[in-house]
Amino acid sequence: MKLLSLLAALPLSVLSAEKPNIVLIYADDIGFGDVSINGATAVRTPAIDRIAKEGINFTAGYCTSATCTPSRFSMLTGKYAFRQQGTGILPGDAALIIDPAQPNLPATLKKGGYRTGVVGKWHLGLGPKGGPDWNGTIKPSPNEIGFDFSHIMAATGDRVPCVYVEDGKVVNLDPADPIEVSYGKPIDGEKTGVTHRSELTMDWSHGHNNAIVNGIGRIGHMKGGAKALWRDEDMADHFTGQAVRFIRESKEQPFFLYFALHDIHVPRVPHPRFVGKTTMGPRGDAIVQTDWQVGEILKVLDELKLAENTLILFSSDNGPVLDDGYKDDAVTKLGDHKPAGPFRGGKYSSFEGGTRVCTMLRWPARVKPGKTSAALVSQTDFPKTFAAIAGVEAGFPDSLDQSAALLGESETGRDHVIQQAGRLSIRMGDWKFIPGGKGERKNQKTGTELGNEAAGQLFDLSKDPGETKNLAKEHPEKVEELKKKLAAVR
Numbered sequence: 001m002k003l004l005s006l007l008a009a010l011p012l013s014v015l016s017a018e019k020p021n022i023v024l025i026y027a028d029d030i031g032f033g034d035v036s037i038n039g040a041t042a043v044r045t046p047a048i049d050r051i052a053k054e055g056i057n058f059t060a061g062y063c064t065s066a067t068c069t070p071s072r073f074s075m076l077t078g079k080y081a082f083r084q085q086g087t088g089i090l091p092g093d094a095a096l097i098i099d100p101a102q103p104n105l106p107a108t109l110k111k112g113g114y115r116t117g118v119v120g121k122w123h124l125g126l127g128p129k130g131g132p133d134w135n136g137t138i139k140p141s142p143n144e145i146g147f148d149f150s151h152i153m154a155a156t157g158d159r160v161p162c163v164y165v166e167d168g169k170v171v172n173l174d175p176a177d178p179i180e181v182s183y184g185k186p187i188d189g190e191k192t193g194v195t196h197r198s199e200l201t202m203d204w205s206h207g208h209n210n211a212i213v214n215g216i217g218r219i220g221h222m223k224g225g226a227k228a229l230w231r232d233e234d235m236a237d238h239f240t241g242q243a244v245r246f247i248r249e250s251k252e253q254p255f256f257l258y259f260a261l262h263d264i265h266v267p268r269v270p271h272p273r274f275v276g277k278t279t280m281g282p283r284g285d286a287i288v289q290t291d292w293q294v295g296e297i298l299k300v301l302d303e304l305k306l307a308e309n310t311l312i313l314f315s316s317d318n319g320p321v322l323d324d325g326y327k328d329d330a331v332t333k334l335g336d337h338k339p340a341g342p343f344r345g346g347k348y349s350s351f352e353g354g355t356r357v358c359t360m361l362r363w364p365a366r367v368k369p370g371k372t373s374a375a376l377v378s379q380t381d382f383p384k385t386f387a388a389i390a391g392v393e394a395g396f397p398d399s400l401d402q403s404a405a406l407l408g409e410s411e412t413g414r415d416h417v418i419q420q421a422g423r424l425s426i427r428m429g430d431w432k433f434i435p436g437g438k439g440e441r442k443n444q445k446t447g448t449e450l451g452n453e454a455a456g457q458l459f460d461l462s463k464d465p466g467e468t469k470n471l472a473k474e475h476p477e478k479v480e481e482l483k484k485k486l487a488a489v490r
Helices: 002-009 046-053 068-077 105-111 232-250 281-303 379-390 476-489
Strands: 021-027 056-058 115-121 149-153 164-166 180-182 221-223 255-260 310-316 359-362 371-373 416-420 424-428 431-434 457-460
Touching: 021 281, 021 379, 046 056, 046 281, 046 310, 046 359, 068 105, 068 379, 105 115, 105 255, 105 379, 115 232, 149 232, 232 255, 232 281, 281 310, 310 379, 416 476, 424 476, 431 476, 457 476
Parallel strands: 021 255, 021 310, 056 371, 115 149, 115 255
Antiparallel strands: 056 359, 149 164, 180 221, 310 359, 416 424, 424 431, 431 457
16 A cells, blocks of 8 residues: 555656666766856856756755755755754764664665665765774775765865775775874874975865875875875766766666766866866866766766666755865956856855755656756755655655656745755745854855854845845744744754
């Protein structure tokens, strides 16, 4: 009876399809306005645009947080990160924060007959409490929460350890040169971005001055593992190669690939063949590199004749940021480019630019091409929605089945989205409410407007997408309505 109820609730287009392959390409720090289909002219993104043109471009797609770790947590677990302590931006030696005993997206799809893989940036912790053993077998890892294959970086490109980990083992690690990691005191004999700043190939603007790897200062201290260290310039090629490998090895059965790009997170060190492709310096060139990675996935799907029944979704973990710790000309060479598009704020911000991100979906077998949708969609709903599309019954704390909206069969979507930055905000319909409270208005290091005001802020996004006119005093009844809804969700 439960299965019949599940089937009855699905859109007809889902019921009539074979289980699709699902490819989730998750960029890092890409803003709504960083792609050409959303208005960018200083950079061209033909592969990303292709997904939108051959499917749906969502203009109201949201990640759950204005920073990376909580967005990734919510997207994979279907649970708002604010419900669990320790889900803020993690250090590189943090323990795994996803409980293997709780429902999550990869485990659910695996139960439904999918081969599951993750490639790229992880940043959800590894190992038990106290952190991972870099020189042994790392458990728990993505493999313990439902991924059959994992080839990842532990955290971010600007955090140590600067090594790849495949299925719980550091790649190319020489046992005679063990890895030592510290997020406290410096390691004896270690060069840092402070003591040896003149040796850096990319200087730091704030933070990012601990261990030096590949001529770049990082967050955290590291020693050893010389043969295992990545080369930043080759990272996009490396991860894309692993993603293509997974697709080729999985082509005989339904598969789910979570391809978490490092680009365009700092340090931005695109491969030499992309350097100079834009006038915006490394940040702009990294966007071109991002688009190339998307194109390689589309290419292999075409080659293997898998494109027709593959659902591919492109999005980002949060909004854009320019100076996020390195002197890479992101600010000085920006020109007229608007990374967040028409929206205010960016990474770290409660304004729309912090969480309103690129969201494009293509599934040729079931989704009509060339559609633009204003449906309100949240990444929190990916687990329940993908489970429904795959025909797997599953429950998640905050995830809703939004398959009708994501497949272009409904313009409604969610009735509200929760946005997490320094505080929780809510959008319901066209109205957006940011509660009042303490906090600086602007991040002085990154230059990001944070949306912090002592009094609450109310915006009508249908008339004011840039959140320039606070209507809280004119509409106190709307403020109270959104306050109550936000309190109910908490």
